[in-house]
Amino acid sequence: xxxxxxxxxxxxxxxxxxxxxxxxxxxxxxxxxxxxxxxxxxxxxxxxxxxxxxxxxxxxxxxxxxxxxxxxxxxxxxxxxxxxxxxxxxxxxxxxxxxxxxxxxxxxxxxxxxxxxxxxxxxxxxxxxxxxxxxxxxxxxxxxxxxxxxxxxxxxxxxxxxxxxxxxxxxxxxxxxxxxxxxxxxxxxxxxxxxxxxxxxxxxxxxxxxxxxxxxxxxxxxxxxxxxxxxxxxxxxxxxxxxxxxxxxxxxxxxxxxxxxxxxxxxxxxxxxxxxxxxxxxxxxxxxxxxxxxxxxxxxxxxxxxxxxxxxxxxxxxxxxxxxxxxxxxxxxxxxxxxxxxxxxxxxxxxxxxxxxxxxxxxxxxxxxxxxxxxxxxxxxxxxxxxxxxxxxxxxxxxxxxxxxxxxxxxxxxxxxxxxxxxxxxxxxxxxxxxxxxxxxxxxx
Numbered sequence: 001x002x003x004x005x006x007x008x009x010x011x012x013x014x015x016x017x018x019x020x021x022x023x024x025x026x027x028x029x030x031x032x033x034x035x036x037x038x039x040x041x042x043x044x045x046x047x048x049x050x051x052x053x054x055x056x057x058x059x060x061x062x063x064x065x066x067x068x069x070x071x072x073x074x075x076x077x078x079x080x081x082x083x084x085x086x087x088x089x090x091x092x093x094x095x096x097x098x099x100x101x102x103x104x105x106x107x108x109x110x111x112x113x114x115x116x117x118x119x120x121x122x123x124x125x126x127x128x129x130x131x132x133x134x135x136x137x138x139x140x141x142x143x144x145x146x147x148x149x150x151x152x153x154x155x156x157x158x159x160x161x162x163x164x165x166x167x168x169x170x171x172x173x174x175x176x177x178x179x180x181x182x183x184x185x186x187x188x189x190x191x192x193x194x195x196x197x198x199x200x201x202x203x204x205x206x207x208x209x210x211x212x213x214x215x216x217x218x219x220x221x222x223x224x225x226x227x228x229x230x231x232x233x234x235x236x237x238x239x240x241x242x243x244x245x246x247x248x249x250x251x252x253x254x255x256x257x258x259x260x261x262x263x264x265x266x267x268x269x270x271x272x273x274x275x276x277x278x279x280x281x282x283x284x285x286x287x288x289x290x291x292x293x294x295x296x297x298x299x300x301x302x303x304x305x306x307x308x309x310x311x312x313x314x315x316x317x318x319x320x321x322x323x324x325x326x327x328x329x330x331x332x333x334x335x336x337x338x339x340x341x342x343x344x345x346x347x348x349x350x351x352x353x354x355x356x357x358x359x360x361x362x363x364x365x366x367x368x369x370x371x372x373x374x375x376x377x378x379x380x381x382x383x384x385x386x387x388x389x390x391x392x393x394x395x396x397x398x399x400x401x402x403x404x405x406x407x408x409x410x411x412x413x414x415x416x417x418x419x420x421x422x423x424x425x426x427x428x429x430x431x432x433x434x435x436x437x438x439x440x441x442x443x444x445x
Contacts, residue, residue: 049153050342050413051292052142052377054300055285055327056125056164057349058172058277059307062363063371064355064392065316066094068111077355077391080313088382096320099328105382106331106340107375108443112386112395115402116351116367119171120307125350126175126300128406128433136425137179142406143298144177145432147184148422149415154295156248161291162186163284164302168276172302179424186300189253252294255286262286266329269322275305280319282326289333292343297413306349310360331375344377344412346405355391368394372405377412379443403437411439 064070069083069092083092086104093101100107116124123131126141140148143160152159167173177185255263269282280303288299303323308315327347334340352370353363369388375381386398407417410432417437421429 049295049297050344050377051296052146052298052344052346052409052413053285053288053292053330054125054142054298055345055347056122056300056302057304057306057323057347058122058167058169058302059120059275059305060349060351060353060365060370061306062308062312062316062353063111063369063388064353064363065312066097066320067109067371067373068369068388068392069094070355070390070392073355073391076357079357081316088384091384094316094320096317097324099324103328103332106335107345107373108379108381108383108385110372110374110385110400110405111369111388112398112400113348113352113370113372113402113405114368114395114399116370118365118367119350120169120365121171121174121350122302123171123174123350124402125348127178128402128437135179135428135430138176140178140180140184140422141175141186142409143186143300144180144184145422146298146413146415147177148180149420149432150297150413152295153297154248157252157291157295158187158249159297160184160186161296161298162188162300163287164300165278167278167302168273172277179430180422189249248294252290252296253287255283255290258286258290262333265325265333267322267325269326270318273305274315275307277305277307278302280304280322280326282322282329285326285330286333289330289337289339289343293337293339308353308362309358309364310362312353312357312362314361327373334376340376341378342376344379344409345375346372346409347374348372352392355393366393374405374408374443377409379408379412380445383442385440385442398442400440401434401437403434404440407433407437408439408443411444 064077065079065081069081070078071083071092072078082095084095084098084101085092086101088104091104091109093104117130119131121131123129123139126143127139128142129139141160143162147159150159164173177183251257263283263286266286267282269280271279271281273279284301284303288301291299303326304319306319327345330345331340334343334345348370351365351367354366356363358364369392386400387396388394389396410417410420415432417431417433417439421431424430
């Protein structure tokens with residue numbers, strides 16, 4: 001966190017702040033805030049405010065025990081959980097997801113994601129691609145691409161915000177901005193690897209003085225610069241100061257601004273990390289909604305630890321009700337606030353789980369079939385896309401690639417994946433999704 005001591009006073013937004021002006025960690029040590037805010041839009045698409053919230057479930061949740069139950073399979077396949085009906089005729093989900101069962105008309109389930117890899121990493125969920133044969137600089141995350149192409153919708157709110165912590169299993173944090181550039185990596189307001197940074201002795205008044213001094217230096221450097229490289233620097237610095245002195249980001253991060261009833265609807269979750277991934281902080285779902293409402297274009301949340309090699313059903317009995325509460329609250333909250341046309345939500349893990357329950361009562365890695373939940377974004381919800389065979393091991397209808405989901409999310413944001421490219425570090429233009437991946441007609445027509 002960056003903390004600037006300052007007196008109580010009224011700001012131009014009419015809000016009063018006392019004692020401290022605080023902003024989150026910058027995510028990349030040693031880089032100045034203006035550098036992190038520098039945006040190079042390749043398409044000029046800056047009108048409107050569409051957004052995406054990605055809920056990443058590290059470890060890979062069991063699809064057969066959540067959204068693709070197999071009640072007619074043998075006992076060693078179907079497991080202990082019962083399937084319950086939902087408000088969508090013919091669609092059943094796990095008995096431990098009753099809230100999601102009641103709002104099934106508001107989301108779509110893909111049951112046939114088929115191109116995962118056996119790798120405990122966020123890479124495919126965040127980039128839509130495999131790690132091998134990467135271009136110079138590496139494949140960027142969806143959030144980084146959105147930041148690069150669209151830039152911030154509000155100078156005081158980063159385009160891409162990552163709420164996930166630094167996890168013990170570091171590959172869960174493997175995806176980066178790649179060749180999109182470090183200035184488009186996620187802004188992390190709660191990065192646990194960063195200690196608080198205090199600008200000792202710099203009050204808000206002195207910060208304003210330094211702002212004026214910097215402007216004078218910039219003017220002088222531009223006067224003597226014949227290359228034109230200094231042109232536009234003011235804009236980046238204005239964004240930096242805007243973020244430091246505006247309350248918009250700070251307000252978005254403060255869930256206490258919401259009613260007690262709504263905070264109770266989301267719930268607290270579980271702050272304890274049960275494995276090597278993330279805690280189950282339900283309030284982060286609410287923070288994500290507040291961030292996109294404030295102007296963020298892409299927000300990521302990492303939630304829980306789903307690598308159930310042992311005690312699959314005991315772990316799921318604890319974890320599924322928490323996810324059920326948080327995700328259903330987010331979906332319904334977006335609808336109630338009229339944001340479901342503009343904000344897309346995708347919830348998934350890196351792969352599914354094995355059909356057969358192992359000797360430890362768990363399910364092992366299974367990249368050949370996986371499920372995802374999508375909501376909002378003006379998509380055609382209230383449907384199930386694809387299917388797996390009777391054992392839940394292989395797609396039997398409509399295999400779906402990660403890249404198709406990415407293409408759909410880009411379309412929801414107003415980005416044409418057939419036209420927009422970002423140059424890699426050699427200058428070669430790279431498309432945003434793998435070859436052949438197009439928006440899913442089932443979801444967006």
